[in-house]
Amino acid sequence: MSTNGAAPIISVRGFEAAYRGDVVLRDVDFEVRRGEVFVILGGSGCGKSTLLKHMIGLFEPAAGVILIEGRDIAKSHGAERRAILARIGVMYQLGALFGSLNLLENVRLPLEEFTTLPPDAMNRIARMKLEIVGLADYTGHMPAQISGGMQKRAAIARAMALDPPILFLDEPSAGLDPITSAGLDDLIRQLSRTLGITFVVVTHELASIFAIADRVIMLEKTEKTIIATGTPAELRDHGTHPFVRKFFHRESEGD
Amino acid sequence: MPMEPETTARIHIEAAPGGAAKVTVEGELSVATLPALWAELDRSAKASPGPVVVDCSRLARCDLSGVGLLLEIDSRYPGGATFEGASEELRGLIGLFDRERARRPDPAARETVEPLPHQVGKATVRIIEDLRGEVAFVGELASALGAAAARPGTVRWKDALRVAERAGVDALPIVLLVGFLMGLIMAFQGAVAMKQFGAEIFIANLTALAILRELGPLMTAIVFAGRSASAFAAEIGTMKVNDEVNALKTMGLEPVSFLAVPRVVAGTLAAPLLAVFANLAGLFGGLVVMLSLRFPAVTFWNQVMDTVTMKDLLSGLFKAVVFGFTVSAVGCLRGLQTALGSTAVGVSTTRAVVTSILFIVLLDGLFAVVFYILDI
Numbered sequence: 001m002s003t004n005g006a007a008p009i010i011s012v013r014g015f016e017a018a019y020r021g022d023v024v025l026r027d028v029d030f031e032v033r034r035g036e037v038f039v040i041l042g043g044s045g046c047g048k049s050t051l052l053k054h055m056i057g058l059f060e061p062a063a064g065v066i067l068i069e070g071r072d073i074a075k076s077h078g079a080e081r082r083a084i085l086a087r088i089g090v091m092y093q094l095g096a097l098f099g100s101l102n103l104l105e106n107v108r109l110p111l112e113e114f115t116t117l118p119p120d121a122m123n124r125i126a127r128m129k130l131e132i133v134g135l136a137d138y139t140g141h142m143p144a145q146i147s148g149g150m151q152k153r154a155a156i157a158r159a160m161a162l163d164p165p166i167l168f169l170d171e172p173s174a175g176l177d178p179i180t181s182a183g184l185d186d187l188i189r190q191l192s193r194t195l196g197i198t199f200v201v202v203t204h205e206l207a208s209i210f211a212i213a214d215r216v217i218m219l220e221k222t223e224k225t226i227i228a229t230g231t232p233a234e235l236r237d238h239g240t241h242p243f244v245r246k247f248f249h250r251e252s253e254g255d
Numbered sequence: 256m257p258m259e260p261e262t263t264a265r266i267h268i269e270a271a272p273g274g275a276a277k278v279t280v281e282g283e284l285s286v287a288t289l290p291a292l293w294a295e296l297d298r299s300a301k302a303s304p305g306p307v308v309v310d311c312s313r314l315a316r317c318d319l320s321g322v323g324l325l326l327e328i329d330s331r332y333p334g335g336a337t338f339e340g341a342s343e344e345l346r347g348l349i350g351l352f353d354r355e356r357a358r359r360p361d362p363a364a365r366e367t368v369e370p371l372p373h374q375v376g377k378a379t380v381r382i383i384e385d386l387r388g389e390v391a392f393v394g395e396l397a398s399a400l401g402a403a404a405a406r407p408g409t410v411r412w413k414d415a416l417r418v419a420e421r422a423g424v425d426a427l428p429i430v431l432l433v434g435f436l437m438g439l440i441m442a443f444q445g446a447v448a449m450k451q452f453g454a455e456i457f458i459a460n461l462t463a464l465a466i467l468r469e470l471g472p473l474m475t476a477i478v479f480a481g482r483s484a485s486a487f488a489a490e491i492g493t494m495k496v497n498d499e500v501n502a503l504k505t506m507g508l509e510p511v512s513f514l515a516v517p518r519v520v521a522g523t524l525a526a527p528l529l530a531v532f533a534n535l536a537g538l539f540g541g542l543v544v545m546l547s548l549r550f551p552a553v554t555f556w557n558q559v560m561d562t563v564t565m566k567d568l569l570s571g572l573f574k575a576v577v578f579g580f581t582v583s584a585v586g587c588l589r590g591l592q593t594a595l596g597s598t599a600v601g602v603s604t605t606r607a608v609v610t611s612i613l614f615i616v617l618l619d620g621l622f623a624v625v626f627y628i629l630d631i
Contacts, residue, residue, distance in 0.1 A: 099598045103363070104361065105363075115287075116290040117286070117289055117290050118293055120327075121289065121290075121323065121327070124357070125320045125323040128320075128357075129319065131353065131356070136356060139362070140361075140363030143596060144596035144599075160319065162286050163286060163319050195319065195348070
């Protein structure tokens with residue numbers, strides 16, 4: 001999907017993250033354009049998930065701003081905060097489905113809490129969200145009864161319950177076999193193409209990056225900031241930073 | 256996240272010539288605008304055997320939930336719906352879904368109540384499976400404890416001491432408080448009745464016997480069930496959910512020997528010690544009431560020593576040993592029986608406490624009969 005020239009839906013400016021005074025990330029600046037699949041890339045422990053958690057408002061930045069559709073999520077409170085949260089959906093690394101609810105009830109939960117739809121309507125909409133992620137035949141299953149890949153897809157369905165224009169996915173391919181992982185990549189592309197959803201995906205799976213990403217930023221843990229930006233092919237072919245080259249050519253740190 | 260309607264949407268349903276209906280939707284179809292439209296559909300949709308025509312030409316925007324309304328219209332009319340004036344994008348969205356499937360009710364969405372015979376049958380099977388699990392666990396535990404007795408060096412004493420500290424030393428304040436209050440309340444209630452006969456001096460006898468033979472061990476066991484059986488079940492249950500129990504098995508370690516034996520040994524040793532403290536606190540509670548009735552402490556002491564024999568003390572402590580063993584074993588059993596999922600740990604914890612208290616009461620009844628027959 002070509003998105004050049006589209007207005008930014010998320011802006012991160014002068015962002016800095018710190019835990020107990022220790023700076024984890026600094027001078028992070030980037031923009032996510034409407035409708036693109038934007039991937040945050042990096043090795044283990046480089047702060048990818050930390051950045052994501054700041055972007056969805058779980059933590060407050062030590063410095064800088066994160067704007068979701070022009071609104072500062074960290075400084076928002078009350079109704080404004082809820083309005084911003086209604087525009088985003090999040091899939092956590094392990095799915096974070098509620099174990100006491102079946103899949104249909106998991107997806108129906110946001111509809112029950114935030115809409116006044118009649119029960120039949122909520123069931124129909126929840127079922128459609130599960131159908132679109134390929135789980136139409138598993139509506140009555142409990143999360144513990146389905147595989148890890150299915151749990152992640154159900155978590156995407158739940159994140160889409162209220163049709164937010166932005167979805168954040170934390171490590172969607174982690175712990176999945178290549179076939180299931182490729183299926184999930186196809187789903188992300190399909191949702192991006194057909195529904196125009198903007199995806200912000202944290203991952204370190206090379207195959208996934210080439211399958212889904214329109215643009216990529218790469219974080220690095222010693223420099224604690226973005227070391228490269230571009231399309232996956234640009235980073236692979238023209239990446240100048242040693243870590244980028246090692247990452248894309250699968251070399252170990254000792255090489 | 257309240258879904259405030261930011262834009263408006265409307266639905267208009269009319270009967271068309273020949274009995275077929277025409278539905279016009281306009282504006283923005285999203286979760287924010289759907290409730291009103293759905294209510295209007297419920298109100299106005301009339302049964303019509305013919306196909307329904309849905310005019311989508313005035314739709315400004317339609318998201319996935321909006322498509323839900325269109326599919327709902329499609330499934331309400333036996334002849335199905337044709338979507339006129341729909342943009343290519345909307346047709347693409349509708350095409351994502353199986354319309355035949357959308358017409359069938361979802362089994363998961365039906366709030367069905369199972370027939371009573373099914374429920375009774377399932378409950379019976381569950382109880383039998385539960386009993387089988389308990390019998391198997393008793394066997395495994397007995398064998399593991401036998402092996403531990405034969406080779407005490409194989410017991411994980413470090414774990415057992417850690418558990419004994421948490422289940423024993425850390426429980427001391429609550430056991431002392433409960434024991435003291437039990438003694439105080441028993442003596443005070445007794446005083447009210449005995450005062451009528453001028454027999455207040457026998458409060459000491461009543462309190463001492465009741466506390467040493469019955470209430471000291473019983474209250475200790477109930478506190479132990481609430482604090483430690485639940486902790487054992489939650490700890491082992493979380494390990495089970497996180498595959499740690501499977502990890503033990505694949506290392507060639509028996510979960511019962513590795514996890515249950517240290518806890519059962521610690522619990523069996525800690526419970527009678529706690530009961531001794533509960534007894535002392537209970538006697539002190541009785542003493543406080545006696546002092547308040549202007550009896551000197553020495554009178555209380557003499558009455559207690561005249562009434563209580565070593566048999567009373569030891570029978571109570573023996574009960575505490577059995578309670579400690581049972582409660583620890585039940586906690587471990589429920590932990591090892593934990594199913595999958597986050598709610599399973601909560602279920603195991605509850606079952607551990609409930610089963611422990613049930614066993615405590617049953618065993619206490621059994622002891623009462625046996626001690627009576629043996630004249631203890």
